[in-house]
Amino acid sequence: MSQGVALRRKNVTRRKQNIAAYLFITPFVILFVAMLLVPLFYSGYLSLFKTQLVGGTVFDGLGNYIRAATDPLFLASIGRVALILLIQVPIMLGLALFFALAIDSGRVHGSKFVRLIIFVPYAVPGVVGALMWGYLYGRDFGPISQAFHAVGLPVPDLLSSDLILGSVMNISTWQFAGYNMIILYSALRAIPTEMYDAAQVDGAGQFRIAWSIKIPTIRPALVLTLIFSIIGSFQLFTEPSLLYSIAPSAIGQAFSPNLYAYNQAFVNQVTNYAAAIAFLLGFVIMIVSYVVQLPLLRKEKVQ
């Protein structure tokens, strides 16, 4: 067979493979464009206008963005979710890591069952979870209050303005610790066991192995869960939106940026401003994620 014929046959095959590949991803691309990109661009388009109940729609340029950047409610909501990020995410990831390491160490009996139990809250729909916790936190009939009552301690109002932040953080932690644990556990399972043998020969105990071998090796998975958690914290919506009906004063209309955007769009009928808020939130998330990723990626390059 001459070189030319062989080359042509390879090109034809590769072209066929390419066409097949494009055909396979076409359904996804269509949906992606229709459901994600088009609404995104339309939202961006909307955010450049201003609609008033009196006066209709007017082109406003960056007016909405300037208004959002100086809106005390919006800035307070960003501050609030940033605070949640700084407190809740380390606690939740710490718990997830601890559970993953504990189960991976092989010291836990019935580890499959334990994994399931910790993961189940993630399988509970967010709506159900928030409603359930709303009941648990109830001042008059919630089990937590009843427990305090039974012991004789003053009952804390977990749905008051002072404590609502902690209550919301608790719901998020409960729901997502299991999900992050599964990601970290899968990463741990992928570590080659020769390293452990070598470590044990050197006399390392389980804690030392966890600290020096496991955690550094699963750094990419940790970064992944961190980025997901950052995005998730900034996007907080389900919990405040559902707790609003039972604790309207504590939650308010701008507890989180997404809740603020929702209220602006659907209650106040100011969809253009809501679009601008949503985009600003997106930019904030992008910047924070990038800033967080930077030192971690740089360390990898050095290694």
Added chain:
Amino acid sequence: MSTIGLRIDTKLGPVERPGPTRRGFVTAAAVLLAGCAAPAVTDKPSAKPTSVSKADFDKAMSTPTTIEYWSWLEEVPQMVALFEKKYPDITLNLSNVGAGTLQFTKVRTALQAGNAPDVMHCDYQNIATFARDLLDLTAYGASDYAADYSPSAWGQMKSGDRVLGVPIDLAPMAAMYRSDLLAKAGVGVPVTYDDFATAAKAVKDKTGAYLATLPSNAATYMLAILQAAGVKPFTYDGATKVGIKLNGADAKDVMRYWNTLVQAGLISGDPNFTDAWYRGFATNTYASWFPAPWGPYRLQGTAANTTGLWTLAKVPQFKKGVDTSSLWGGSATSVLKTSKHPIVAAEWARFLSQDPDSVKLLMTVQQQMPALKAANASPAFIDAPNPFFKDQQQTNKLFVEIAGTVDPNYAWLPFMGVVGTTYNDTLGKALAEKTDLVTALDAWQKAVVDYATQQGFTVS
């Protein structure tokens, strides 16, 4: 895509289309300036017909037609069935898309998308919000039956001289007290607010119950209490001018009164219609409520153990000898301007609240007070017993009496949803956290005025 988000308002003159190019922007500005000089375009002829001819009516009701009806009234399918039985060629497509704000948000979206329903259930306070989208029923015979309705109900349908809905029920605000807890505290049923303050202290000291709740999430309840004290904070001309005076001297007097009680710990600020709130009645946490006729029925489930322990009375008054009250709720059936079958739609609106069988269902299964004068003066309504109230016959008669003391002229703003959320954040929050109510009232006023100005209204 070019028309979404654009609201064309014929009353205000031409409105510019979104023009992202410089040329488009300049053209739009020129058009706007030209529009300011021209008189407002109206689509109404100057001489309005006041009813539909019998021939047109018969033709419309015997042509097979389907109309879309959105309502959250639980028992309305039964009334729909009655209507379809009477007019076999008409099909009413009933959809329950959610109660209150949920439905109105969807109606707004549907109006922009061009597929709004023909008819919708609309509470009194939201008629102003849709004033520009609702059909004037005067041309469809509304003036024929205007006098058949209680004045306070009919007054709520009017926007200028346009009739924007047919009232279904009437909801005058009364007061109900736990007679056993009052007896335990050694006080009688309060007649003035001074009596009420004394009673509140006695009831809290001797029984631990709150004599009243001012819910931190119920703007309309607060507005009804203010209205009963003679405060009318809103005006709206149907187009671009609104008047907002939530913190006038009269309103502040009322707030100062409640503030003393709240700071003394005598009033509960719990949000209403939550699980915990319903159970508050069953557990003797709340010793009174200011309900409308639909109120007691809501409690009969969870608070069944308090049946027979309540007394119905008129709301307390600030001045001796004055006897006024207000409406808390009440709804109507309104036809959308975009409907292609206005005759059929208008007939359904009329049928629901006037047909004798439909009215009977309203009173019995839906448990509301009908707005039709003949109905709420009928023995069927007046003599209907309510076991919830102790030894009382004719509690409904008291409601009818109270309805007569309500001023029929009360205006709402065209954005009550925002009035509600700003209440939750300001005055409602103050009630929940027991901070100063008068300052919070000013904050509420400011928030509503800010929104109105931002939306282009002329605020006075």
